[in-house]
Amino acid sequence: MADLKELLQSADWKTEKHAPVIELQDNVKKGELFKVTVSVGKEIAHPNKTEHHICWIEIYFQPQTEKFPYAVARAEFSAHGASVNGADTSTIYTHPEVTASFKTDKSGIIYAASYCNIHGLWQSSKELKIT
16 A cells, blocks of 8 residues: 555646646735745646536644644645536536645645645745745
């Protein structure tokens, strides 16, 4: 049986539509709120149809010198065109993007995870430098 970490896929988001993209400002000041945005399909659009869609995105932060990351946010995307009339009969489609705000006194790593109903778990990370 595989460990969960072996099931997490990663790739360059510029060439892989499933890889989560982490965006944040370059200058984050100690103890001040800042925003982190994570999306899927930034460079290459990901389908958002009943049969193929991103189900959720999670954001974590692991401060330097700490053993475990903190769960910062989770967003679930529930509208993929389905209705009582069948697949892709609705005009309601969510977009896999979430923005969370938090503050910290420590630099560290921001991790993002996303889940595609067909292609599984994806991850990415980005360094956070506190000034």
